[in-house]
Amino acid sequence: MPDPSIDRSSPVPYYRQLAEALAAQVAAGDLGPGDRLPSESDLGGRYSLSRATVRQALAHLEEQGVARRVAGRGVFVRGDEPDAPTGWPVTDPAAVLEAAYGPEHPLVELEVRTRGEAVLPPWATRLLEVPDGTRGHELGRLHLLDGTPALLSTHLQPPPVDAVVAVALDAGAAAGRDDPLAVALAAGGHAPVGTRRSLHAMSPRGAVAEALEAGPATPVLRIRAVSWSRTGALVDAAESWVRTDVAPLDLEVGSPRG
Structure with missing residues (x-):
């Protein structure tokens, strides 16, 4: 069954709903600074969303300063650590x-x-x-x-x-x-x-x-x-x-x- 966090009847785009659901997990402490977010494939399966939608949601979290992508490792909850080369x-x-x-x-x-x-x-x-x-x-x-x-x-x-x-x-x-x-x-x-x-x-x-x-x-x-x-x-x-x-x-x- 799809995760109920995604309201299929809502006018809010799916990627925004997913981004908000993940941000809520960060705010609640379920995901802490430095924790790796689930992979695109895992999120897509859990929420029954396309990879493109998941990718858009993760990019939105990066834009909001909630997460950062480390090339070859995944997307992580941003902490107070200084930025390091991620390539x-x-x-x-x-x-x-x-x-x-x-x-x-x-x-x-x-x-x-x-x-x-x-x-x-x-x-x-x-x-x-x-x-x-x-x-x-x-x-x-x-x-x-x-x-x-x-x-x-x-x-x-x-x-x-x-x-x-x-x-x-x-x-x-x-x-x-x-x-x-x-x-x-x-x-x-x-x-x-x-x-x-x-x-x-x-x-x-x-x-x-x-x-x-x-x-x-x-x-x-x-x-x-x-x-x-x-x-x-x-x-x-x-x-x-x-x-x-x-x-x-x-x-x-x-x-x-x-």
Whole structure:
């Protein structure tokens, strides 16, 4: 049965009713400072509301100063503590971007969208400095944080790197693992030691917008990157679309302070 806190006959929007119900729990002490609010999926099930409505309610609580979102961890009741960086740190210039959103994180789900041989798209052939029409290996994944689409990534490897990556990923899948791409590259002797990235704020369309559940006003960052091995060989081209309202990025350059 739906939670009676939501009056289906009321003219008050559902998201406002949910926000008020959660705020009442905070005021009553049922949820204290620093407590994590239930996930979007849990709230949607408990109150029989869509994820979009739940997300709108949580955003309203953030606007009212009742709660704050911590990327990759969830939404928490705001306390008196000073604000701290809530994004995902990207400190290693050679790291594959989505390693921060890997399967080891307790709130991350991975969906493999594509894996196998593919014709490299023009943007990838330019980055990898190979002829148009070159065939390579493609790995596409959707990363969800606490049930919300956060990052859609596509990685492409040219020959001869593609063959060893395919073998390594297939071996991991056969063993019941979803190995990070960096592991597969290292297993084949092609571990990246450097990466160049280009970042653009863009409005995704088509399949990308659908996968990320992104509307026209959703903040999305497109990141294209190329990585090279110790020999200087270009081993991987990547295109990542990041919903920065779900997974903001904290960029730290240079040595850590203190």
